[in-house]
Amino acid sequence: MSKYHRRPGSRRNASLFDRVDFNPEIKRGVLAVFLFVLAGLSLLSFFDLAGLAGSFWSALLSVAFGKTRFALPVVLIVIGYLIEKEGEYDYKLTHFIGLILFFLSLNAIFHLNFPTNELVSQAIAGNGGGLFGVALAWPLKNYLDYLAALMILIALLVISLLFIFNMSLARLVETHRIFFAHLGWVGRSILSLAHVVAPLKPSEQDETSFSSRPLLPEEDMIDADSDEEETPEEEEMEESGEDGDATEETEDGTVPARKKVIRAEFHLPPLSLLYTLKSKPTAGDIKANSAIIQETLANFGIPVDVGEIQVGPTVTQYAIKPDKGVKLNRITALHNDLALALAAHPIRIEAPIPGKSLVGIEVPNQRVAMVTLRELLEEESAKPNPAGLVFALGKDVAGKPQFADLNRMPHLLIAGATNSGKTVAINTLIASLLYQHAPETLRFIMVDPKRVELPVYNGIPHLLTPVITNVNKTVGAIKWVIVEMERRFDLLAHAGSRDVTSYNQRAKEPLPFIVFVIDELADLMATSGAEVEAGIVRLAQMSRAVGIHLVIATQRPSVDVITGLMKANIPARVAFSVASIVDSRTILDNAGAEKLLGRGDMLLLTADMSKPKRIQGCYISEEEIKRIVDFLKDQDAPHYTVGFDRAGEESSTSVFDGGTGGRDQLFNEARNLIVESKKASASFLQRRLRVGYARAARLLDELEEAGVVGPADGAKPRDVLLDALDLDTIERGSKDEDDEIPEQ
Structure with a gap:
């Protein structure tokens, strides 16, 4: 009698074929080994080292391919390698069509020198391009002369290369410029004609995978815009000169962002600047894991049925349905026992899966997919939308692409341990927005106290100021953004608009979104905690309507860095791998982040979610970032906004709390209330003045300095x-001072 309690029909009727069924990776490996062996046997047969069967195989290849048969071993090895690495490359039907067309045209070129009546006999003798060469050379020899047929075959050869590399003619020539340059006058003619027949466009989004060159050569970019760039810029400068708001200083001495100084035509970065590197995860033996989960829970008296199984980039989720009457906390308490049985750590249990009457057990994959x-x-959801701030997050446990709209969040808090993927997440967010917005619709303010991550973006036209690495300048930048927020509220109130989207639909000069990125909050809180917290809280409370959004990251998720006021006003949070459950609760108010695997594995929680969602974040390399930055730099220079330093000189009270003077x-x-009631406490001022605790406490400090209350x-x-x-007496004295002012 078995000691395991099996559910009816679970594995009792499984056939032998089902038990030895190979997964797709093993099948691909077997096919790749077969092709490698075939390539080796073909190579040996060419030197009569493969016996009788090898001689027959060599004769067959000779008749079929002619002289090109010597390239067959290399082709077989390449095909075998690509089959084994199938998940890492984006194959399409056009690639295989191009490969077939390439060999047909190449064999036909080798066979074109023979007379028409000798085409078949020469192929049987193993000369020229074999029977494959006859298939294309015979009709061309019958209806065209030699030069015309050769021209058509060369054209087919070039077309096959376009299919294989999946790129335009101009891109193909540009990528292989050195090769064409060694072809003498023929190569130079091809180089000159390629850009005339099919010129490159800045907005061209081809599917070139690993091109390290810019999409548009620098000299071509200048020529393309030289005819149209001068007049629009002059007209824009005249318009900005006529508009009094374009250069008018605000009352606090700051200058709003310059308007309409960007070029009339701005091209978004093409997808060809990014790598195509697809990979597939390895989940292990799914059937065996399902049985282990079922049997382990049965050992503890919890009968379950294993439902759907979803393989994601990082983990595989096994959905189980417990019998009626089983408490969920009995299952969640067994995560260590399940980890031991599956020999996998850590395991996360989602009980229940949102929207389903199932419990999800997330087991780490043997190989993670990038x-x-x-x-x-490339997804439809990521198409440019000037009215939104959609950015790519990654893929969930089911492998479905996940996106988020910063405009709806409207702010984002990112936290996690070192090397867990925070900076990569910030870079993917910035890159996603750069792929959707021109500088007219989106501007960035970036703060990087570490000085090594975000300065790479210096010089792009989307920046309002160079990347800030100084703490004092950061405080000034926060105050400038608050002043800009107040200015925008005045504009919206004057126009009768509720938010920046409705304002931009009617305004002659739309307001761009402003995304304020802070890469490390802990350093700022350690040096200027009170000012930074007050500024961030005020922006988080009010800035959404005017198109200003915060993205804040920290590697120290403690309560003195991520304060309660910040969490209350920033409901959208991303947690990467952390060291303890305490850190997870600090970020998400939930456990779970301590069980993440790192390297982009995250939990996302927004205001409209009841529970965090697990996502494997997408990756962007430093080289890809540099390509995007170089592409944007080539189009326009940055137009920085002045006023950050002058805003920093203003008192914290006037900017953070809306005052206009030193108090x-x-x-x-507040003074009148306290004197009349004889009560002096922060909670009293909070209730009577309807302000927050931070402002009430500062009011008490000011009253103490003025001698109204004691310490x-x-x-x-x-x-x-x-x-x-x-x-x-104080009120009469202040009134007398006001009366004396006009006489002076």
Whole structure:
């Protein structure tokens, strides 16, 4: 009697064929080995080293391919390698059509020198291009002369290369410029005619996978725009000169972003700047794992049925359906036992799966599949949309592409341990937005205290200021953004619009989105915590309507860095792998991030989600980032906005709390309330003035400096040092000072 409790029909009727069924990777490996062996036997047969069968095989190849048979071993090895690496390359039908057309045209060229009545006999003798050469050379020899037939075959050869490499003629010639340059006058003629017949366009989005050259040569880019660039720019400068708001300073001394200084025609980066590197995950023996899960739970008295199984890039999710009456916490408590039985760690249990009456057990794959940014940007959901801020996240546990709209979030908090994928996630977010927006519709402010990650973007036209690496300048930048937010609110109120999208539909000069990226919050909080927190909280509370969005990352997810006020105002959060469950709860208010695998494995939580969603983040390399940056730099120079430093000189109270002087604008009202009620506490000011705790505490500090209240004494309320008579004297004195001002 078996000690395992099996569910009815689970594996009882499984046939022998099902038990030895190979997975697709093993099948591909067997086919690849077969092709490698065939290539070796073919090579040996050419030297009569493969016996009688080898001689027959050599004669067969000689009749079929002629002299080109000597290239067959190399072709077989390449095909075998590509079959084994099938998941890493994006094959299409055009590639195979091009390969067949290439060999047909090449064999026909080798066979074109023979007379028409000797084509078949020469092929049987193993000369020329064999019978494959006869198939194309015979009709050409019958109806055309030698030069015309040769021209057609060369054209077919070039067309086959276009199919194989899946690129335009101009791109093919540009990529192999050195090769054509060695062909003498013929090569030079091809180089000159290629750009005339099919010129490259900046917006061309071909499918070239591993091109390291820019899409458009620098000299061609200048020539393409030289005829149309001068007049539109002059007209734009005249328009900006007539508009008083374009250069007018605000009351605080800052200057709004310059308007209409970008070129009239801006081309978005092409997808050819990104790599195509597709790979497939290895989940292991899915049937065996399903049985282990079922039997392990049965050992603890939990009968389950294994439902659908979804293989994702990082983990495989086994959906199980427990019997009625089984508590979910009994299953979740067994994650260590399941990890032991499956020899896999860590295991995450999602109980239940949102929208389903199932429990998901996520087991790490034996081999993780890389998710590239290009793979996601090719999806329909990633098409450019000037009214949104859609960016690529990655793929979920089912392998489905996942996107998010920063405009709906409207801010994003990213946290995780070192080397867990935070910076790559920020780079993919920035690159996704650069693929959708011109500088007229999107501007960036980037802060990188580490000085090594984000400065690569210096020089792109989307930046409002060079990448900030100084903490003091960061505080000034936050204050500038708050001033810009207030200015935009005034514009929206004057236009009668509720948000920046409706305003841009009617405005002559639309307002671009501003994305404020902070790569490491912990350094800023350690040096200027009060100012940084107050500024971030105020922006998070109010800036969504005016098109200003925050993206904040930190590798220290502690409560002194990610404060409660920040979490309350930034509901969209991404958690990468962390060290402990405490850190996970700090980020997500949920456990789970401590069980992530790192290298882009993340949990996403937004305001409209009941539970975090697991996603394998997409990857972008440093070389790809540099290509995008170089492409954008070649189109336009950055037009930086002045005023960040002057905004930083303003007091924190006036900018963060909306005041206009050295004191809070609610100072007088707070003083009157405290003197009249004889109560001095932050909670009292919060209730009566309807302000936050931070502002109420600062008001108390200002009242203490003014001599209205005494110093704090632990938990005891502060002493009120003034009475109603003193208050009346102060008010009369301030009134007399106001009356004397006009006489001066």
